[in-house]
Structure formats: C-alpha cells, structure tokens
Amino acid sequence: MSYDSCMSNKYGGAPIRLEDGFAYRIYRCSRRLRMHFRSLAEQAGVDLSQEQWFILNRLVHEDGLAQGALGDAVLDDRPNLARHLASLEERKLVRREADAQDGRKYCVRITAEGQRLHDRFAATVPRARSQLTRGLTKDELATAMRVLSRLEDNIQGL
Helix, strand or coil: CCHHHHHHHHEEEEEEEHCCCCCHHHHHHHHHHHHHHHHHHHHHHCCCHHHHHHHHHHHHHCCEEEEHHHHHCCCCCHHHHHHHHHHHHHCCCCEEEECCCCCEEEEECHHHHHHHHHHHHCCCCCHHHHHHHCCHHHHHHHHHHHHHHHHHHHHHHH
16 A cells, blocks of 8 residues: 555645655654754763764774765765865864876775774764663564665655
C-alpha cells in the first residue's frame, strides 16, 4: 500500500494535517537532530557544525579525497562545502593540496589537530547514538535506513 493511499484512507481524501505529513516529520527530526548535535558538541567543548563534523568524519575514513568528491559525498552543495573547508583550514583542522595528477583539482587532508578533535568528539558518539535509538530494534533501524535511502533516491530522480 502506498503512502498516498494510506493517507487518503485515513482522512477520506481531505488535506493532510501538517503533523501527519511525512516530509514535515522528517524536517522536524532533522531540526531536532541538528539542535541535539549542537548541544553534544558544546558539552564536548568542540566548536564544529554538523557539516564540518561530517567532513572530518569522512576524511578520517577516506583522507585525501578530491574536494569535488568530498562535496558530492557529504554536502552535495559546493558553495557551502568551500565555506566549511575554508573555516576548517583556517583552524588548521584540514589542509587542501593540489592534486598530483591534475593541478586544477584539490585534495583535502585531515591534519593531526583535525584528527585529535575528531577522536575527542567521536568518543561521545556511541552514547549519544544509544540514547537516540533507545527503544528501537536493529530491524527497525535497518528498515528506517532503507526507507530513508529509498526516499533520497526518489528525490534525486525527480
């Protein structure tokens, strides 16, 4: 059964109340996650935005990514990526280097200071994740990930 048919059956074709809208629920959850992230970072004494954390975390696992590939993988928003990278670079958390094969491209590397900051904040993640997913089974989490991935794929296809 599709989402549309569930909603029209529930409301007999009437407009969906905001609180029952799927997009609104995702928006609210995203907003609350952003606020929760800010609180966690503040408690850990870490001055990072959520996007900057995503960049550092990606570089820990794939250091030396081309700036364009990093943008596609993390933010899919090149102007914001450039701004976040400039801030991280100014703080000596990352450095950009000319690509050895293509001087027009830049590779982004995490610095030792960036690694230390990442590791310090990463230590808080398991507890925060556990609190966030409290009461959810592994199957429910796996289903949520599949649904969100499918929604993202559908949106990209529009």
